[in-house]
Amino acid sequence: MTTLPDHPDHPDHPDHPDHPDHPGQSRPPRTHEDAVLVGDGLHLKYESVVVAEDLHVQVPRGSLTMIIGPNGCGKSTLLKALARMLKPDQGTVLLDGSDIHGESTKAVARRLGLLPQSPVAPDGIAVADLVSRGRYPYQKLLRQWSRDDELIVNEAMAATGVSEFAQRGVDELSGGERQRVWLAMVLAQQTGTLLLDEPTTYLDLAHQIDVLELCRSVRESRDMTIVVVMHELNLAVRYADHLIVMRGGRVQAVGAPEHVVTEELIERTFGLPCRIIPDPETGKPMIVPRLRSALRGAGVEAEVGAGLAGAS
């Protein structure tokens, strides 16, 4: 079993309700005092299929949290529930301690942002106009635009390095540039917490790194909390400071990557035999999948060896 970190300042104590060893799932959950976003006893259904039952998750304030897990483990559904796109059958989602379904959706949108997996840029829209849409939660019917809005939009474009494309059409840009434009839009929303659903999918490695570096730098410069659903394990381990590992609608492990990522966890969660070696760049764990043929080969050799030993 995974041993969770024993840091006094860490939200993931072994008696934490999310811990797989923790039996008392019906016990009232303990909320970490500095969790910005909490999913508490969530029962989630997606198109009438039960995805998760009694799920507890917490996102530490100021963290870059990544949710990983195999396809169909419920990580995107969880993100939708945290972002109020999906109303849980039971349980609550607390943002700064208050239920996100309890206030107007526009008020929540000023504190919680989401970039969905495949948003659609309207035909021919210019970059600056798309980024401006991030100001929607602040607009009133007759007071739609102020000097502040303009400054915030310009600053969001500068932070993501898209200012130079401001007047170009979004559809003229490359995949990586486009993703930075979408990030600028959600940054212009000026929320303390930002949820990203697989923001690196369909990007090449260099652009994946770009996006994640950008997440890290804005998290630091703006003191935000960012939650990312990720497919690429090694990138998740490298960039996350808090991991939520899921399988079959349950949390398998939570905590800092260097504390939770083990060969056993990865094999149990993804069914992937692997070796964990220190990343030569960061010293964090690096997951190296084992060669299937080598595994088979090792097995055959062992059998042959045993057979020979028996014959002699």
Place this chain on the structure above:
Amino acid sequence: MTDLADPPRTRSRSVHLRVPGAVDVRVLRRSLVTVVVVALATAALVVYQLTTGDFPLELERVWATLSGRGTLGEEFIVYDLRLPRILTAVLAGAAFGASGAVYQSVTRNPLGSPDIIGFTFGAAFGAIFAIVILDGSGWTVTVGALAGGLGVAVLVYALAYRGGGVQGYRLILVGIGVSAVLASLISYLILKANILDAQEAYVWLTGSLNNRGWDDVRIGVVGLALLAPVLVALGPGLRMTEMGDDAARALGVTVERHRIAALGFGAALCAVAVLCAGPVTFVALAAPQIARRLTGSPTVQVVPSLVVGALLLLASDTAAQKLVPTADLPVGIMTLGLGGAYLAWLIAREGRTRIG
């Protein structure tokens, strides 16, 4: 390509409409110019229509008549013959244009306009039902048309509803099916009717501006004054849904509530237009798309569609009158011809962009 050496000047394409402390609305400069130019063109056409016809009037005489210094004959021509017809065309065209814009925005499809989805025929069916079965006239027909338009809106929405929401394509396909049913019901009603009712019903069906009176103008003014501001207010939220429902919700848009409000108020405005001018096709379909091309905007907008709709219907009626002066051609025939050609072009073009 943009010149990268030049420091990007954002927002340069938009202007602010400001009343200090109260109003600060940002609009695209080109949209504003389009609205002003189209409104001026409409005004020019209004003047042209007032001064020409079987009895040409000098502009100066029209002005004299409007300020109460006209002869009896001039007053008859201006107040009874020309002005109601012109104003009805402008108001109904505006109503068709605005409701078409809202519907196309909700369905995210240029084919998703009320005349394709069947609401125009819903309103016509309600009116014909009132004429033929209830033997009504005046307010009965008005109520029938409103009930028909809204009833079909609810029916189409309910049939297209699935999994907590409505997809544009489902709405269009269901609407086309419902239109077909309505067309057969309308034919049945007309076959059943006596000859006088059938004739009245038939005029209703083509959509005509002949013999429009001040009652029609009043319906148009009240309908537009009540409903158009609501549709304009829904505009920003609807624009967000073009990025996908999740992206819009994340920005704080109550997506399903916006959609139902847009469809409901849009259907009501469409019913108002049908009451004024009959089920004129093509304006609701084409005005938003023409406005979109004129403004160079990526999305369909309510206000430009409204002014383009007004110009379009007035221009169609002018053409119907001037091209065939003896026939009293219903404007519906004119727009049907134009609409058919436009629709063929649109579908061919859609097909190409989908494939290419």
